[in-house]
Amino acid sequence: MSRNKSSFIIFILAFGIFGIVNTEMGFIGILPRLAERFDISLSQAGLLVSLFALAVAISGLFMPLLLSGINSKKLMLIAMGLFTISGFVSIYAPSFEVLLVARIIPAFLHPVFFSVAFVAAANSVSEDYVARAISRILMGSSAGMVIGSPIAALLADVLSLQASLYFFAIVNVIAFISIMIFVPSMPVKEKLTYGSQLGVLRKPVVWNSIITMILLNAGMYATFSFFAEFLDGITGMNGSQISVMLFIFGATGLIGNLISGFLLQKRAMRTALVFPIIYGIVYLLVFVLGDYSIPMTLLIALWGTLYTIGLNICQNSITTAAFEAPTFANGLFVALGNMGIALGTFVGGAVITDFGTRSIIWIGILFMILSFVFIAVRAFRYSPKKVQA
Structure with missing residues (x-):
């Protein structure tokens, strides 16, 4: 694989990471608005963040292991697809309970996408450049932390709460389409037991x-x-x-x-x-x-x-x-x-x-x-x- 092509693939993977972390951290900036929308306390709204993190922590121990034999591209598309669907459900969620479920379900594939993206990035470069490739993938995580919450809060203040929720969903749609079109199939060469x-x-x-x-x-x-x-x-x-x-x-x-x-x-x-x-x-x-x-x-x-x-x-x-x-x-x-x-x-x-x-x-x-x-x-x-x- 040429260096330009591998760099482009790493960029797409980093953008996928950005979309997931953006969805995870961005809710922090709009929790007061969500509490107001569903007429609940701020601590109850905080479950949207804390239970998401708990789901990630639990699933990270077994989900990447259980799904390790599946084509990496398919796994990333499934994960990003779930985050996309969750994003659109969140926009029109009729109750807080529906929103909470829509948040938690894709969270279980959060560590799967991270795991597969790291491995895919490492496999796309020579051994000498693995650490540098991984650091670029993690830039997507940093960007999600920096951009997610401020932009979501700004959109909610200037336009509406729905506008900030659309922001999460659209970013994930772009990531999904980019992975589907530009990332090559990545079958597991040697399935480990x-x-x-x-x-x-x-x-x-x-x-x-x-x-x-x-x-x-x-x-x-x-x-x-x-x-x-x-x-x-x-x-x-x-x-x-x-x-x-x-x-x-x-x-x-x-x-x-x-x-x-x-x-x-x-x-x-x-x-x-x-x-x-x-x-x-x-x-x-x-x-x-x-x-x-x-x-x-x-x-x-x-x-x-x-x-x-x-x-x-x-x-x-x-x-x-x-x-x-x-x-x-x-x-x-x-x-x-x-x-x-x-x-x-x-x-x-x-x-x-x-x-x-x-x-x-x-x-x-x-x-x-x-x-x-x-x-x-x-x-x-x-x-x-x-x-x-």
Whole structure:
């Protein structure tokens, strides 16, 4: 496959990821409008986000494994088709219950699309460029996080709630058509048995990677989940300023994806070892300079860059440990990443309640220290040669 063609396919796969994450995260920006439309509380409307994430976390443990023998293109079309149908059902949902069901059903194929897209991207390039291809796929996820919620909120404010729901559906329609036309058939060349794929769980290095991934995600989300509250309560920013900070965080995350592709291609283990140290230093600076807007703006730009590098490290960690079962490994990446998010958010919320908003920084640092320990164990026990790479 030529480089131009493989790059175009990777772009389409990234756009598909964008469509799914856009649908997932975009609802955050319109929850108040949805609560008003269906005459429910904001906490009830929040089920549209929390139950979606729960479905992703659960299904990521088994759905990619169960469907691993099906043509990758067919799986992506099925997943994107479900998200498209869900999008149009959401527009005309007569009740909150119907909307909730329409949200949850496609969520079970969320990790399937991610898993297959990662494998398809890796197979479309030479081995030396796999890390860079994966980082470009993850740019779709970052773009979905940056663009989804602000655009949905803007459309709901300027036009209508239905306009923002149409936005989700139309993006997925475009992704579906693009995959159908431009992505070649991707039959499974060698179907792995369920036993052989689950067999990777017997490897200690896989469990090391699983724990590392959970701890890293917990360390990032123990603070990021309360990003707006920190900027409001500690830095003293208003709503519009916080929106700008969120955009900066997401935009620099796109840069982080590009950087991580290069770093993981050249110096994967060294990058993983250094990452929690640098992230911890940024946390310390946020703790010290959190009261000042200008330093925080600069730190947020660095924070966003590091955040997506961390996601790439997690993906690289589990897929290199369980390389024999790439689809299953990527499913674990999605599922356990969500578990780490849940752990970090839960612990961060509990600490804020007892010790105040600024205290979440220390929880983030604690998780980073723990993740460094497990990364170091892998580096020096399971792949000592890579540390010198």
